[in-house]
Amino acid sequence: MDVITIDTPQLGDRSYLVHDGTSALVIDPQRDTDRLEAAVRNAGVKITHVAETHIHNDYLTGGLMLAKAHGAEYLVNAADPVDYERTPVADGEVFQVGDLSVKAVATPGHTHTHLSYIVSDGQGQAVFSGGSLLYGSVGRTDLVSDDDTETLTRNQYASARRLVAEAVQDAPLYPTHGFGSFCSSGPAAQVDSSTIGEQARDNHALTDPDEDHFVSELIANLSAYPAYYAHMSPLNIEGPGPADLTVPESVDAGELGRRLNDGEWVIDLRNRVAFASNHLDGSVSFEYGDGSSFTGYLGWVLPWNDKLTLLGTHEDVENAIRDLSRIGIDSPDTATGGGPAEWAHGVPTAKYPRVGWDEVPRGSTGDEVILDVRRTDEFETSHIRGAVNIPVHDLPSRMGDVPPQRLWVHCASGYRSGIAASLLQRAGKDVVHIDAMFNEAESVGLPMAES
Template identity: 50%
Template sequence: MMTAQTAQQHQLAGGLAVEVVETSSLGDRSYLATDGDVAVVVDPQRDIDRVVALAGRLGVRIALVLETHVHNDYVSGGLELSRLTGAEYALSAEDEVPFHRRGLTDDEVVDVSDRLRVRAVKTPGHTYHHLSYVLEGSEGPVAVFTGGSLLYGTTGRTDLVSEDDSEPLARHQHASARKLADMLPQATHIYPTHGFGSFCSATQAEGDSGTIGDEQQNNPALTLARDEFVEQTLSGLDAYPAYYAHMGVKNAQGPAPIDLRAPTQADPDELRRRLEAGEWVVDLRSRKAYVRSHLAGTISLGLDGPMVTWLGWMIDWGAPITLLGETSEQVATAQRELARIGIDEFAGAATGTPEELAADRAQLAQLPTATFVDLAEARKNGGADGLPNPDVVLDVRTNNEFNSAHVTDAAHIPLYELKDRVHELPAGAVWVHCGSGYRAAAAASVLESAGRDAVLIDDLFGNAADSGVELTHGS
């Protein structure tokens, strides 16, 4: 089963077109550029069947597969796509890899057809060997695939190589952005890989499309002097997912083909054994369904949010995982999402309602929920209708989010650290919140698994102040 993708086709000058392949769960985009007969694919995700199907619908032959850099946030499908289609595979000549590829250098041109060619441009910053690719037609440059270099209103983060390299790479990033702006016409379309929620983005990207001219007006790399840009970039960097440490290694070694065979089915007794052993058993349903009924000890990470990012960040790498879904389609979707970050093996899977998956009724649990209005009332009156007193208010957002504004006297443990730090929380009932409710649901399930009484504040943090909750601004 393929996850749904939004078809976006951009018609460009000279009869060229760019198809956007969204991977919204990871905040990334891949691209297929074509002249109507042959195609170039840029930064494909590991599940290449989406790209192959797209090429088939368009009736084009994939002739070239490009990587802008050795990716840190997902396992690439480029090598396997090249093997499957016979397309040439290319990345920076400076990236030392054990597999066959064409090594490209700065300003090197690849003629894909009489109407389509690609020019490699060295743009270090996100990584030292990063390349951007200028798409050129009969009328010259029409688009540039910028990977983790120039994004919409921001740039790629510069601390993924190492913390010590963050500042020199930020200086490179500033120079690379200006190099692109200086060499390309203002009407040149920009197609970045990151910036749609990916933690590879230095800051939240702005907008969904843009040109070189647009970025010259609002991108800090093009509006700020170098030192000011470097200072701003470094000061804004926050933690990034722990699984990133494994992605670059896999991509540099040459990723194995994706394996989407269904996991072994686990029966209710097996599920109970795994839960009693403290294994990761992940409930893929929405948090609305989870709070009504779930197996005690399961972790709420619904497919209606960035499940793959948070599960990959929270687990100990290599820990056994069991997937629970209402349907086999949910399990298959989760399996595909997790394969994109290199999680290929599962302890098992099961489908059905909690009542159907429970070995006995004692396993079934519910999770109380509240709003920020309830929190304000409970703090004022010592409790809210049917809910325990909020002895602890826990904020599980990121450091930058918390430092910007937070509930006064709230404890702060980012979600990705919670399972190892539950013991730091004071005794009593824990009311937990995030920015929207998704991470808080995961946190509440972690707390419940640790034997704590938890209340999920299923509300937007933006509603807190108007609900009467006192906030503290700034760190």
């Protein structure tokens, strides 16, 4: 048995190609299936089965398209109310993929209908746990509804134990979530691989003997998750279509100016340093970089399905289009080039100060306010005394709550505060971007408050 991992660090997820040298099973494929197609060609195998562990909340699946393209069976839980033909799967069913035996194991918790798959080649096993058992933790249990969270958390506790009981101790564990995904919960381990036995020894879902304690602790530590999640499950139930990954022709300077004047979302992909020093007035900073934070925060902060225009180098625009397609944001317009002078002529430009902690006022004053745009749970753990907290993902809907004074904006690292500073300036606020690590603030004398 050979397992090939298709990593999507931009969303903190993994897909898997499992094969015996001839026949292959794909588990939890992302919407941009060309990466999997390349892996299949390189392995010289034929996809006979595509399986979903659950109806995903954090990305659009490529499973239906991949199964159709290869004439493969599409394994989806029989209890999922999908709008397309699939091979309905129930707990305990076994499928043959060439020489591989694939057993479905009901592991509710992340969703009510979650399945894991234990794959055996007669000599060993591999466990594909989706959003059930993760490295060091489990998938979050609050994505279905508030009313279901406690029940699903108890299910997750039981499911982790069942999965460990069903598999051999040395079986490698291959979760879909847990590599930075907001679908994970608890103290996820920063490791790249693990086994069932290692998780039985170290995972808090398996080492905590008190179910009530586990449930209360996990629920208490659940934090906010991206707003676009609300749209993923319904689209996955319908069956997503293919992604269009082509880079369109650049919009002309006049049209770009019109969009800025009309208040449309014009997204600058350059690094936040370049943006702070010079950008098209009214544009918003979502630094692309390696893309690891870009997709989640853009999908979280901006209104769903509003028209977007991306500004950046051809490479960054091309990568951003791919990343956004995974969460159903399709066909944005673009303007490629190195900066404002190449994107538009005669469009006003703007800038704002970018500083470190040593330049920040010591506490809020009448004319200066420190604005903390981290999540509420981060703020409650520790914050600068006197700071105001409005999470970056709430800013568009809470501009009326923003203090009128000059705003010194910070987050944990500078990435989210770069987004926030651009949104605030776009709304007419006087901003300073604190581009520094929060854990260094106290060392320069800023007074801290802790709950």
